[in-house]
Amino acid sequence: MDKEQLKIDLKQMIIDECEKEDIEVDDVANDVELFSQESGLELDSLDALEISMALQKNYGIRLGDPKAFRRVITTIDSLADFIVKEKNG
Numbered sequence: 701m702d703k704e705q706l707k708i709d710l711k712q713m714i715i716d717e718c719e720k721e722d723i724e725v726d727d728v729a730n731d732v733e734l735f736s737q738e739s740g741l742e743l744d745s746l747d748a749l750e751i752s753m754a755l756q757k758n759y760g761i762r763l764g765d766p767k768a769f770r771r772v773i774t775t776i777d778s779l780a781d782f783i784v785k786e787k788n789g
Contacts, residue, residue: 701787706780717754718747730776748773759783 711728714720720741732739735748743751752769755761761783763769772782 701784703780703784706783707776710776710779710783713754713758714741714743714747714751717750718743728776730780733774734776735773755779755783759787761786 707730708725711725714728714734715723715725718741723741727740729739734741735743741747748769751773752763755763763772771778773779
C-alpha cells in the first residue's frame, strides 16, 4: 500500500464525506490536527461519525472505542499509519 497515495485518498474521502466542497486535497496538511481550527476543515462531531463510517466502508476499519478513534483520527499521518498497520496486521 502506497502511503502517500493513501494520504491523498484519505483527504479526498474526508472532503467528500463531510461535504467540504471549498477545500482541495492540497489544502489539507498531513500533520495538522483534523479537528483544529488550523486544519481549515471546520469538522465537528457529526463529521467524525461520517469519517468513521467511511473508514469502515472504504478500508474495513472499525473503531468502536471513542478514545481509540480520537487517537487515530488526530492527523492524516496518524490515520494513514493506523490503516497501514491494520492492513499489514
